[in-house]
Each structure stands twice: as C-alpha cells, then as structure tokens.
Amino acid sequence: MFDLQINGYAGADFNSDQLNADALHHACQCLEQDGVFGILATIITDDLDAMCRRLRNLVQLISQDPLAQKIIAGIHIEGPFISPEPGYVGAHPARFVKPAHPDDAKRLLEAAGDLALLVTLAPELDTGFTTTQWLTSQGICVAAGHCNPTLDILNAACDHGLRMFTHLGNGCPKDLHRHDNIIQRALSLHERLWICFIADGVHIEPFALKNYLRAAGIDRSILVTDAISAARLGPGRHTLGSWELDIGEDLVARSPDNSHFVGSTITWPRMQTFALDQLCLDETQLHQLTFKNPLTALGVAG
Secondary structure (H helix, E strand, C coil): CCCCCCCCCEEECCCCCCHHHHHHHHHHHHHHHHHCEEEEEEHHHHCCHHHHHHHHHHHHHHHHHHHHHHHHHEEEECCCCCCCCCCCCCCCCHHHHCCCCCCHHHHHHHHHHHHHHEEEEEEHCCCCHHHHHHHHHHEEEEEEECCCHHHHHHHHHHHHCCCCCCCCCCCCCCCCCCCCCHHHHHHHHCCCEEEEEEEECCCCCCCHHHHHHHHHHHHHHHECCCCCCCCCCCCEEEEEEEEEEEEEECCCCCCCCCCCCEEEEECHHHHHHHHHCCCCCCCEEEHHHHHHHHHHHHHCCC
C-alpha cells in the first residue's frame, strides 16, 4: 500500500510537538512490517506557527533516519485552509481554520522543505483560486476536502489545478441536502478528480462505499486509512494533535462527545481483509486503489 493519509502510527503522533526520533522510527518499522510500501505523513490544522514547527521537526527527523526516508515519501498538509462550518470542519480545531492565502501556503511549504506533496483545502475559501494555482505551479497536488463548494466553484477550482478530493463521504455534516450536496458534486466530477475514501468500515458503511466506488470508478478512486497514533495498538488513551482519545474495544477513534470520528485505527492488513471480504474487491482492484492510483495521482508513478 501507498497511503496518502497517515496522521500517526503505533504510538507515534505526527501532529505532536513531542514527536521524537525513536517514536518515528518505531512507527516506520511497524508500517514496514505491516506491508506498507510508503506513506504521506499528514499534518492537520493548528495554529500556523505550530504547523510549521511540526513540519520542520518532522523533516529533520526524517533526514536523520534512513528507514523513515524509505517509508515516508512526503507530507500531506491537511488544512488550515478548510471550512470552519460544523460538520465540514470535522476533527480540525475550528479556531485555527483560515481562508487560503499564497503567503501562508509558502510558509507551510518552506517548513516542509521538498517533502510537501499534497495539500488539502476548501476551494470556496480560496479567493480567485490563487493558492490552488500557486501550489500547482510548485508541483503540489491540491485536493479539496472539509469543504462545501458549489459545483461551479468545484469545476472552476479544477480549471486552476485542483486534482483530488480528500476522504469523500467524511469531513461533512451527517445531514445533507438529499441531492445537491458535496458528495454528489464531487462524484459528478470523477473524470476530473481523483477521489479518496477512508476504507475502515467505520467512516463509510461498506454498502455505501461500494456505491461510491461504482460511481467514481476504480480507475479514479483511492483508498486511505487516515490512521492515527492508535493504529496497530489496542484500546487505551491516544492522541491526535490536541485531541486526547479513549479508544474502546471496538477500536473506533471518536471525539470525547461521540459526535464524530477522529481519524482511524485501521492498519493495512486489516484494510486488505475488509476490502476483499466486505467490498468484494479482487486483488488487482485493491492494488490499483491502494498503490497504482495514489502514485499516479501524485505524478510519481513508477
């Protein structure tokens, strides 16, 4: 698997200021043992200074560890340019969400060095699509996510370089218009967008995910784990940035008030079983959804 969205793994939280060399190395060891070929380490919304600090720390730790360099192919910056609206903001702290601006994007990319490969933002908060266009000019894959653009705005964003949609079916309210909603709008543009889904059996019910994959097409879909530090571990207390989460016996990462999910605890071996048994995919389809398509979408196929 090549996973575009790993927030942490095996006790290591990539969004923690306490992330150290030992924790990162252990996470990479566990990812390799679980059959993961490569990942994008994901940094989510926080104060811009904190995000830059965590990006610099992650870059430095990777530069000192050959195994981390092998496993972590790049960085996915998810936020802070996302929708602050309830439901759409998801597990991101709304107080740190802000409209997209090229100057802020430059700060994040400078902190990430040459490891930044993917940025998720809300197209409706990118005035004139200037940030999307600038990021694209820097070779970054830009994804929509945690957003609610109209179909016209989503189409226009594609015209300015938008190439992907981050974990469709999540990062949106539970109650949506029955027809004109962000899920339907994104699916209608599957020929223009790579569409990612969290395939853990929790974020999207299996029957719904099968429908989404049928609508988007295997050729344009990508499966991710959205794993957090609790992945590969049992029940207990774990973190994702400022979140402190009590993971129960069902291994589902929920917010303390049980209103939404906060990442996933699934691993690649568990995802394989889920995809083959519950989604009724074959090995060739699974390989395309989890390896070939992510690399092609990033422009690094082969």
